[in-house]
Amino acid sequence: xxxxxxxxxxxxxxxxxxxxxxxxxxxxxxxxxxxxxxxxxxxxxxxxxxxxxxxxxxxxxxxxxxxxxxxxxxxxxxxxxxxxxxxxxxxxxxxxxxxxxxxxxxxxxxxxxxxxxxxxxxxxxxxxxxxxxxxxxxxxxxxxxxxxxxxxxxxxxxxxxxxxxxxxxxxxxxxxxxxxxxxxxxxxxxxxxxxxxxxxxxxxxxxxxxxxxxxxx
Amino acid sequence: xxxxxxxxxxxxxxxxxxxxxxxxxxxxxxxxxxxxxxxxxxxxxxxxxxxxxxxxxxxxxxxxxxxxxxxxxxxxxxxxxxxxxxxxxxxxxxxxxxxxxxxxxxxxxxxxxxxxxxxxxxxxxxxxxxxxxxxxxxxxxxxxxxxxxxxxxxxxxxxxxxxxxxxxxxxxxxxxxxxxxxxxxxxxxxxxxxxxxxxxxxxxxxxxxxxxxxxxx
DNA sequence: CGGTTAATTGAACGCATTCAACACGAGTGG
DNA sequence: CCACTCGTGTTGAATGCGTTCAATTAACCG
Numbered sequence: 001x002x003x004x005x006x007x008x009x010x011x012x013x014x015x016x017x018x019x020x021x022x023x024x025x026x027x028x029x030x031x032x033x034x035x036x037x038x039x040x041x042x043x044x045x046x047x048x049x050x051x052x053x054x055x056x057x058x059x060x061x062x063x064x065x066x067x068x069x070x071x072x073x074x075x076x077x078x079x080x081x082x083x084x085x086x087x088x089x090x091x092x093x094x095x096x097x098x099x100x101x102x103x104x105x106x107x108x109x110x111x112x113x114x115x116x117x118x119x120x121x122x123x124x125x126x127x128x129x130x131x132x133x134x135x136x137x138x139x140x141x142x143x144x145x146x147x148x149x150x151x152x153x154x155x156x157x158x159x160x161x162x163x164x165x166x167x168x169x170x171x172x173x174x175x176x177x178x179x180x181x182x183x184x185x186x187x188x189x190x191x192x193x194x195x196x197x198x199x200x201x202x203x204x205x206x207x208x209x210x211x212x213x214x215x216x217x
Numbered sequence: 218x219x220x221x222x223x224x225x226x227x228x229x230x231x232x233x234x235x236x237x238x239x240x241x242x243x244x245x246x247x248x249x250x251x252x253x254x255x256x257x258x259x260x261x262x263x264x265x266x267x268x269x270x271x272x273x274x275x276x277x278x279x280x281x282x283x284x285x286x287x288x289x290x291x292x293x294x295x296x297x298x299x300x301x302x303x304x305x306x307x308x309x310x311x312x313x314x315x316x317x318x319x320x321x322x323x324x325x326x327x328x329x330x331x332x333x334x335x336x337x338x339x340x341x342x343x344x345x346x347x348x349x350x351x352x353x354x355x356x357x358x359x360x361x362x363x364x365x366x367x368x369x370x371x372x373x374x375x376x377x378x379x380x381x382x383x384x385x386x387x388x389x390x391x392x393x394x395x396x397x398x399x400x401x402x403x404x405x406x407x408x409x410x411x412x413x414x415x416x417x418x419x420x421x422x423x424x425x426x427x428x429x430x431x432x433x434x
Numbered sequence: 435c436g437g438t439t440a441a442t443t444g445a446a447c448g449c450a451t452t453c454a455a456c457a458c459g460a461g462t463g464g
Numbered sequence: 465c466c467a468c469t470c471g472t473g474t475t476g477a478a479t480g481c482g483t484t485c486a487a488t489t490a491a492c493c494g
Contacts (some may be wrong), residue, residue: 007290060353063434068356070349083342088349124341125300131348132287132305136277138355139285139394142480169441177356182482184442201441201491217280360450386473399450401474418473437479450479
């Protein structure tokens with residue numbers, strides 16, 4: 001069963017949780033195309049998703065148009081764990097994506113199932129940890145450090161020599177709390193210092209791991 | 218019973234949760250003096266706290282000395298809900314404070330108690346929401362907006378005409394992702410625009426609510 | 435191929451930081 | 465009662481990082 005999980009979770013961070021299994025069992029397979037919304041901010045909280053293939057991002061836009069990307073979700077990740085009656089972020093497919101969808105009510109029907117409750121709590125805890133890390137990044141790091149940390153994060157998701165950027169520069173910028181120009185400049189700068197090398201716009205490899213990780217710290 | 222809660226929770230946001238009641242029943246009353254640690258970052262996660270009186274802050278410091286304040290906790294709030302085997306933030310009493318402490322194991326002994334599980338999940342969700350709001354603030358707002366939002370938050374905690382700043386300028390700065398000088402300058406600026414007025418260093422009142430809330434948005 | 439969007443680069447600006455000096459208040463002791 | 469000190473907060477001037485606005489280049493797709 002760890003094998004089955006490893007297939008759709010390249011990072012293998014998530015143990016085969018009861019929640020994942022419940023979604024697998026109760027949920028429906030569903031496909032979203034690029035930029036399609038899983039749910040919008042303000043929507044009633046009703047569904048729970050598990051990414052099977054592709055990437056999902058959560059975003060929040062303010063009245064005056066500023067946008068913050070909350071997180072990126074990859075195969076195996078759970079999306080839609082927000083609290084409250086309505087979503088505070090929206091979720092969109094970054095790439096074409098395949099997900100498992102389940103109604104919260106269906107999960108709730110298993111309330112009392114200690115293992116499942118525990119799994120939901122664990123998933124929520126992971127989400128909290130994610131938000132806290134993001135918070136630290138936004139509060140403490142400068143542009144170089146933000147971008148470096150982001151690349152390290154991407155590299156940890158992937159395997160092999162080269163790594164993929166599933167998201168646009170704009171998504172990166174909105175995630176990091178920078179402008180697209182600053183992201184771009186920082187990337188060329190890192191490349192100029194031979195810390196990383198871009199093989200194409202969306203694919204890179206790391207030339208100097210120690211330097212990159214020192215920056216990301 | 219709502220009355221009993223209202224007494225030690227000025228905001229009255231928390232319903233009388235099963236978790237709060239469990240801590241009340243199982244926990245020991247405990248006093249901390251100013252700047253004393255409830256727990257340190259890296260400490261084993263073992264205890265759960267509920268603030269009875271005073272204010273608690275969580276902080277994280279990086280190897281190179283940068284500090285981020287995670288949140289401020291007031292009467293009625295639960296502290297120590299982090300996941301993982303060890304704390305990623307430390308918690309200190311901001312003022313002299315009184316808290317209820319309970320071992321996590323004691324709470325866990327009630328696993329299966331659906332109501333309690335639910336309450337822990339709710340509290341964790343609130344914590345997540347807090348972190349997400351903080352994230353948005355750090356990523357999207359400029360100095361004026363950050364400070365304004367912070368003052369609005371403080372005002373919502375209090376009642377009456379004047380509100381108290383329990384924390385130092387440094388704490389504010391580290392919470393907002395600014396320097397102490399910028400916080401100070403912004404406060405004088407807001408005062409110059411007659412948006413707020415400081416009666417003393419740690420006490421203020423709002424002169425123009427619409428202006429303040431427009432900034433905080 | 436053009437046509438369109440995404441990304442990079444350049445130059446000028448501005449906000450927040452940095453470093454330094456000064457003000458204020460509380461506590462202490464002459 | 466005043467002088468002194470120490471911690472905390474405010475103010476000033478200069479710097480710099482990231483933004484803004486504009487122009488250019490590169491990638492993508494019919």
